[in-house]
Amino acid sequence: MRSFLEFELKGKRVVKRVDINSPLDAQGNPVINPRIRRHGESIRKLSDAGAKVIVLGHQGRKGEEDFISLLKHAKLLEQVTGKQVEFISSMDADKIRAAVGRMQNGDILLLENVRMWEDEEGAKPWESEIVKILTPTTDLFILDALSVSHREHASVVGFMKHVPSAMGPVLRDEISALNSIGEGELSLVLGGGKAKDSIKIMGKWLKEEKAKEVLLGGALSVLFLHAAGHNVGDSYEYLKAEGLLEFEKQAREILETYGNKVLLPVDVGLNIEGKRVEARANAVEKGSIFDIGENTMDAYAERLLGARKILVNGPMGVYEKKGFELGTKRILEAIAESNAYSLVGGGHTITAIEELGVPQHKFSYISLSGKALIEYLSGKELPGIKALKENLKVHGALKVA
Ligand code: 3PG
Numbered sequence: 421m422r423s424f425l426e427f428e429l430k431g432k433r434v435v436k437r438v439d440i441n442s443p444l445d446a447q448g449n450p451v452i453n454p455r456i457r458r459h460g461e462s463i464r465k466l467s468d469a470g471a472k473v474i475v476l477g478h479q480g481r482k483g484e485e486d487f488i489s490l491l492k493h494a495k496l497l498e499q500v501t502g503k504q505v506e507f508i509s510s511m512d513a514d515k516i517r518a519a520v521g522r523m524q525n526g527d528i529l530l531l532e533n534v535r536m537w538e539d540e541e542g543a544k545p546w547e548s549e550i551v552k553i554l555t556p557t558t559d560l561f562i563l564d565a566l567s568v569s570h571r572e573h574a575s576v577v578g579f580m581k582h583v584p585s586a587m588g589p590v591l592r593d594e595i596s597a598l599n600s601i602g603e604g605e606l607s608l609v610l611g612g613g614k615a616k617d618s619i620k621i622m623g624k625w626l627k628e629e630k631a632k633e634v635l636l637g638g639a640l641s642v643l644f645l646h647a648a649g650h651n652v653g654d655s656y657e658y659l660k661a662e663g664l665l666e667f668e669k670q671a672r673e674i675l676e677t678y679g680n681k682v683l684l685p686v687d688v689g690l691n692i693e694g695k696r697v698e699a700r701a702n703a704v705e706k707g708s709i710f711d712i713g714e715n716t717m718d719a720y721a722e723r724l725l726g727a728r729k730i731l732v733n734g735p736m737g738v739y740e741k742k743g744f745e746l747g748t749k750r751i752l753e754a755i756a757e758s759n760a761y762s763l764v765g766g767g768h769t770i771t772a773i774e775e776l777g778v779p780q781h782k783f784s785y786i787s788l789s790g791k792a793l794i795e796y797l798s799g800k801e802l803p804g805i806k807a808l809k810e811n812l813k814v815h816g817a818l819k820v821a
Pocket of ligand 1: 439441481568571789790
């Protein structure tokens with residue numbers, strides 16, 4: 421696929437899809453994190469090359485608590501790029517066109533959260549509002565986030581039907597790192613809240629013998645503990661609310677078929693009235709499961725120290741809450757200490773690495789992607805990547821110069 425470096429960028433209007441979707445702090449604000457830093461750096465490079473950089477990104481999902489404006493992200497991007505980042509909150513087509521029209525070479529303009537457009541997730545991404553507004557003045561579209569490439573959304577694939585497109589440096593680096601993980605021998609560490617995504621890949625990789633073992637934490641471990649017949653206390657309500665109970669049959673089948681390859685917590689850190697209480701996994705009566713327990717940490721850490729290839733996706737517990745960061749910290753430290761090729765993914769995992777002070781240079785690669793990473797590694801062709809290839813066929817001969 422074509423890289424943006426092949427283009428003469430000075431004076432060109434470049435629409436760039438990044439992923440600055442970030443975990444929010446206790447006050448509901450995004451903070452500087454690896455996504456903001458790496459995308460900020462690539463935006464700065466485009467601006468330095470004299471392009472007029474129109475940045476598209478999202479935050480959260482409609483209806484969820486972290487679905488907010490990108491106003492504060494603009495400030496963070498200013499900090500990391502050292503440049504002014506104009507933010508336009510208006511969704512009015514004329515105002516957007518006018519803001520684009522005012523841009524000088526090297527200017528950076530961030531538009532509002534693309535998921536605020538009704539048709540961002542519509543059936544015809546190439547006919548969406550934002551694509552219609554920007555296409556007539558766009559010289560080049562750059563897809564720069566593997567982490568959104570699994571979404572057939574307007575801001576991801578819509579422009580590529582119309583304008584010459586290229587992959588950006590963040591996407592390019594992600595792909596080359598993921599390609600180096602190869603086949604088999606993988607110790608898969610799965611945690612976090614996106615249990616529905618993780619269970620699919622877990623079953624598939626165990627079947628295909630891609631993963632030699634799976635170590636469970638986070639929401640997925642609660643689901644499996646319940647599937648194994650354990651009482652999970654108040655976490656049962658969580659499983660119900662998140663629609664995870666319908667995956668219980670699948671979890672039970674995985675345990676029956678690959679039980680010796682699936683490591684479940686033997687103990688857990690319970691949240692009882694805000695305090696951490698250790699309990700054996702088969703003796704939970706009240707409280708919610710917020711972390712793996714201390715004996716589980718020891719067992720997982722020992723296993724990981726002897727592993728050859730590790731992929732970790734999602735934290736082991738609710739690390740944002742004091743007292744419940746222990747499992748996540750211990751496991752990430754064990755992975756950092758091991759001699760394994762270690763690939764880390766998931767927006768929350770990378771933020772946890774920063775916040776918990778685990779040395780980043782000790783991981784082989786820290787990916788900015790979560791679900792997209794898992795889908796990419798499972799061999800699925802991601803819509804964003806497919807669209808880039810198709811765009812190259814159509815616009816391959818064109819030179820944006
Ligand atoms: C992520 O955090 O994995 C990406 O920003 C994609 O977000 P999504 O899962 O809400 O599409």
